[in-house]
Amino acid sequence: MKYEGYLIDLDGTMYNGGTVIEGAIDFIDRLNKAAIPYVFLTNNATKTQTEAAQKLIDMGFDIHPRTLYTSAMTTAAYLKAEFPGASVHVIGTSGLSSTLEAAGCVLTDENPDFVVMGLDTALTYEKLAHGARLISAGAKFISTNPDRKFPSDEGFLPGNGSLVSVLASTTDVEPIVIGKPKGIILEAAVKALGLSKDKVILVGDNYDTDIRTGLDNGVATLHVNTGVTSREQVKTQERQPEHMIDQLSEWSVE
Known part of the structure; x- marks a missing residue:
């Protein structure tokens, strides 16, 4: 077909x-x-639409940035449609943060409406601990995607789903999964x-x-x-x- x-x-x-x-x-x-x-x-929620497209272009792909649709973009669209102007604490990259901010989300580290988690290659225990405190205090929990692992040049590496499970286990709160x-x-x-x-x-x-x-x-x-x-x-x-x-x-x- x-x-x-x-x-x-x-x-x-x-x-x-x-x-x-x-x-x-x-x-x-x-x-x-x-x-x-x-x-x-x-x-992959680590990059903006433009950044994700540029990686492909740099690799030799003949593509346009508008062809990229990421879980970060979907998360931003979901929040904009369902909770416009929501305050958000981000555990993730600057690409995820800027994508959410461009959709009207208010980024904050204190008393957010949502904790949004995407893959963070600079993740620390303190980031996880702070996220757990915010979720336990009542913030809703969003995971940009459930991927447990992803392939790399060095083999399989931990994905966002594996790291999200730490917060879910700690808080007994299952996230809203977007991707x-x-x-x-x-x-x-x-x-x-x-x-x-x-x-x-x-x-x-x-x-x-x-x-x-x-x-x-x-x-x-x-x-x-x-x-x-x-x-x-x-x-x-x-x-x-x-x-x-x-x-x-x-x-x-x-």
Whole structure:
């Protein structure tokens, strides 16, 4: 079947850390040549839209920043729509903070309405302790994404989901999860494509986030065995992706 639009994961699908995955640039070039629209749908909340796009451009991808849709952007859109002007304490990068601030959130370290947590590679015990105190005092808890791990040049590293579990365990408060596999990020990305779900396919390497996003929300899925979940691990799942390949070079866009 020919799909009219693509939702494409980044980490483990386009690149691992600072290394482009074989066939990824050619895959995007083929989509561009065929004038098939796509959106990069990523749970990575560490960068702004422009920063996330620049990483791809610097790696040699011919893309436009508007094609990037991150869990940080989805979190910002959620708060803007449901809690405009909310005060937020951020555990995460400056990219996450600036994305939330641009959506009208008021950043604060004291008595916030929300504690929003994204991957923070400079995470410290004090940051976790302060977040736990704020949540225990009544702040609502948001996790930008549930990823337990992500691939890098050095192998798998702890993801936001693993670190969020520390606060959840400490406070006995389960966070509102925004990113994949939740429907909120999928609906926003499909809307950006301007297509109905039956004409779209989601491409990713992580069964628990990418593939479940499609399976749970009515979008076809293509699992690429270049990142988190291996072919053997996918095969053990009760629900299977519509398609599975080892390399993007195996997939025809037309």
